[in-house]
Amino acid sequence: MMRAAYDEIADWYEEEFLRAGRGKGDDPLGIDAALRDLLGRGGGLCLEIGCGTGVHAAGVRDLGWTPVGIDLSGGMLRHARNRLPIAKADAERLPLKDNSVPAVIAMMVHTDMPGYPAVLREVARVLRPGGVFVHVGVHPCFCGGFADRGDLDAVVIRPGYLDGHWTKESWTDRGIRDKVGATHRPLPELLHAFLAAGLTLERFAEGGTPTPVVLAMKACKGR
Template identity: 40%
Template sequence: MALDNRLLSLLADPQDHEPLVLSDAADALENRGALRSYPVRDGIPLLLAAEATPLSPTAPQPTQLRPVSQFEGLSGWYDDAMSAPGERGALATAGYGILADLLGKGDGIAIDIGCGTGQSAGVVRELGYEPVGVDLSIDQLRIAARRLAVAQATAHALPLRSGSVATAYTTFTTASWGDLDRSLSEIYRVLAPGGRIVNIGVHPCFNGGYSLAEEDGSVRLKPGYRKGGWLEPSHFPQTRIRSRTGGWHWPLADLLNAFARAGLLIAQVVEGGPGDGDAVPIILALAAVKPVELRL
């Protein structure tokens, strides 16, 4: 599988953000200044620090640990769950509808950060953009590669050139980000001035780690909500994706403050989800912009 040229035009070494070039054999991406390379397998660049190999025999070998996605080994189940009728599929459908509204019509490349199996790619492509995805799970990327150009990377070390992205989006990913500040700072770095990020996520108040849906459609909030942190799979009801993967709970204040600390300006907030206007909103969507510096 050939490497997508649109993806190649944006890629950078996640360690120093320097451009990467395709090797003569087209099986690696090389940072010729730092003398290291990253493998390309089945058309997917593997851009984790742990995957780097030195181009010089005298250069030190990398010592970074290879991060493991919570979704590894669950890609087929996840893809089916997010597209099937029922609670999970309805959540995805509502989320992608809000994503389309916030992105609006446009063109050019749109980066999907934490693309999973790439289910939102068709929605984004219909708006006029060309979606390109990054995700940690190689299992999920093998499915996503059928839907969009992809690379393996983490949200807190994006393999993208600084200031190269006009449009970015992420769907149902913040519960996978153990370092919320670092991930949002990376998004800020890769956005061009005036560029925007649309974040679609579960509502931390009504669909988070401390909320419990009642039969009458109301939601009961359990003690512990204000404390952010990791929650094991057993903490979540069986109807939720996170009952298989676990996830990070971020209270609303933590989430909004992290955007502010990164320097992103929130332009629009949407609360929504399946059901009519009387239904409790289980999705929280944020559209934020990297400000343009004014020079007098």
């Protein structure tokens, strides 16, 4: 379902949605800042799960890493192929050996993955001991079908936050969620999925003002 939806909106996402975001400033939600801060400088392969059109590849390269991306959507990958090496693959079944990569990132995609706990287990499997995983996603407390962000000075949180669910409800018809939907997990459930996968949470960041839009986390695999 998600794959077909993103195939259908890939051109809109690349040509309109991303352009509109750039018009609001270089990094209005702090997504790039969180990636730089939590991933940090390094070397070797950095796997991006759900890489979409590959817009984060340049930032990964600037930090010294070599980006490689996987995604289920052929439409999105059509735009990504000129930005980084890609493969069409399922994040719940990564085509990589155990303990094979030093870094993995997931950029604003966890709500697109109903099986995110299984994805985290795969991340832990393919990471080398001591490897780094950076998750940058929509903030589960302030974003979702239950949240009306029409007035950023008074975000309205309606009942529904505790109900983990998939929905296409959205406060705007100019975003992504009303088109492809989203899977919501309350914050404790999301954090527990990291722990259950065997990942150790190390650092956190939030982005977007005046009420956060983004929650970012750095986790490591034990040596």
